[in-house]
Amino acid sequence: MLFKEHLKKYLGEEDIDKLINALTLERTHSLIINPNKIDEITFHTMFPKVKKHPFLKNVFYYNPKDYEFGKSYLFDNGLFYIVDASSLLVSYFLNPKENSLILDMCAAPGGKTISTSFYYKNIELISNDISFQRALTLSSNIEKVGLSNISVVCGDFLKINNELNNSFDYIILDAPCSGSAMFRKMDEMEKDWSYEKVLKQQKIQIDLLNKAIDLVKPEGFIIYSTCSFSFEEDEDVILSVLKNRNDVEVIPLPHIDGEYRSKELNEAIHIFPHLYNGEGQFIAKLQKKKTTSSIKNITDKKIGNYKSNELDNFLNEYKLDFNCITNLNNQIYAHNFNFTLPSNIKFIRKGINICEIKNKNIFIPSFNLAHYLSSEISIKLDEKEAKSYLHGDTIKRNDLKKGYYVVSFNKINLGFVKCVNGILKNFYPKGLRH
Ligand SMILES: C[S@@+](CC[C@H](N)C(=O)[O-])C[C@H]1O[C@@H](n2cnc3c(N)ncnc32)[C@H](O)[C@@H]1O
Structure with a gap:
């Protein structure tokens, strides 16, 4: 099936033409500033040509001809994170309560993890990606922005048994998809698009969403998102899952300017580039119903696996006060919580990477620590x-x-x-x- 043809599942001729026309136009560029390092007014004063997003806090549009933010040392040093203004709506709608444990199931390169951590205080994130290389990129992006409340893991949650069921307060499932909403950002996505790919991704998306529902606590929330315009990967995934299980319901998202809602799943929203200043995105929110099944606590405040007097001196010198210290391949991490995860989910980082051990008692402070400190x-x-x-x-x-x-x-x-x-x-x- 052709791209245009398959959009008829939920869009009329006129909407399809507007969408396809918008895909031929220049893409938008946006970023979110790091609230731990700078505020909106200071940033706007430093870069007067940027334009504030109408309602997303700390988000600015820019023209790369005015500012080459991606090449700036300020990007490498975590003053902001470059991310599409549509994709930021995922963290906006997540709206987690304080002290929540959030799983970002498909997290690399980190847009949703980082913006969620920028927006909400006193939350803890476990951010996963199945690809080791991409999980390393995710870890290095977290490092630059100096965040300390994120553990990065690498694994396939579809391959774990029931041991983590009912464990997370919130789950972000930004599913792998055919990527039609990225056509303006990446030419290869357009060349690579096929209807077969859409259907193949749909199967994975349904499996991932079912797993996310298992993993979230009763009364916990899941945000499901894709950067695909395909009904098959968006509404149809949610509707198929809802048809087959009765422990979850879809929650209406609050209205925002520039949204599109289909009549087939009116609670969710599509972001289209001709209606909203950003690339495409589909977002739905689900809540697991209250059940009698018991909540699993995978979080504890154990000391971690590393202790030495010299390290204590190092921690005191930088006034670092964390509950747990962990050594992962001679990199020392400081974090407030430990998580018990199945052995096929590997930790890449646990909170903040503070230093490397060179010789037994020699600690070399890390790049991450530099960005965490005031x-x-x-x-x-x-x-x-x-x-x-x-x-x-x-x-x-x-x-x-x-x-x-x-x-x-x-x-x-x-x-x-x-x-x-x-x-x-x-x-x-x-x-x-x-
Ligand atoms: C749309 S991208 C995620 C973008 C990311 N959420 C962000 O905001 O930067 C989808 C990611 O899912 C990962 N992925 C694919 N299958 C997966 C699976 N079964 N479990 C976890 N991650 C998976 C891919 O490696 C890819 O990095």
Whole structure:
């Protein structure tokens, strides 16, 4: 079936033409600022040509001809995260209560995880991706923005038994899909599109949604989203699941400007680029019904698997107060909760990566720690020094004692240096040097 043809499942001729026409136009560009580092007014003053999103907090549109944000050191150092304004609606609609445990089932590269963590305080996230490479990218994106409340895992939740059923307060299921809503962002998505692919993805989406319903606690919520315009991957997935189980219901999403609702599933919304300033997205919210099945607590505050006096000194030096310390392949992580997960779900990070152990008692502070710490404790670089630092050069400073320091420019932490005999040795990651 052709792309245009298959849209007739839920759209009239006129809507299809408008949608297809919008797909030929230039895509939008947007970002969300990191509220732990900057506020809207300061950001707008720094970049006066950006345009504020009408209702999403901390979100700005920009023209890449005005600002090459993706290439900026500010992106590498977590001042903002570049993400589509439609996809941010997932975290907007999630609206979790404080102290919730959230599973982001298909999380890489991290748009929903990071924006959820930016928007809501006192929540804990487990963010998973089946692809190890993509889970590493997710982990490195979290590192740049300096977040400490996220554990990244890699595994296939479809392959676990019942051990995690009824465990999560909220689940984000941003399912793998045929990607038609990404045509403007990635040409290869358009070339790669076929109706067979849509049907293949639908099967996986139904399995993932059924699993998400098993995993969420009674009265817990699931946000199901795709970046596909196909009825088969959107409404039809929800309707098929609802037809086959009675422990879940669909919850109407609040109205927003620029939404499209189909009559087949009026509670959910489509985001179309001709109606909303962003790429495409489908979003539905479900709630598991109250049942008698018991809630499973997979969270505990155990100490973790690592302890040493030298590390305690290191933690005290940076005033880090976390319940658990874990060593994963000589990388030390600090986190407030431990989670008991099945052995086929592997941890890639647990909270904040604070340092690497080089030789038994030598701790090298991490890039992640630099971005987690406040810039108040940093050594302020001037513009010339900051340029040298980002380039990977050493810097001369005679006023500092031997030891590690965070360096910053304009209140943005850049990374660590080690001062030896008046020379600041550069610890800025090699892959990010300009
Ligand atoms: C649409 S992307 C997710 C985008 C992400 N939520 C974000 O906002 O940046 C879908 C992801 O699902 C992953 N995936 C595919 N099948 C999966 C499965 N069975 N379990 C977990 N992740 C899966 C893919 O590797 C891909 O990274």
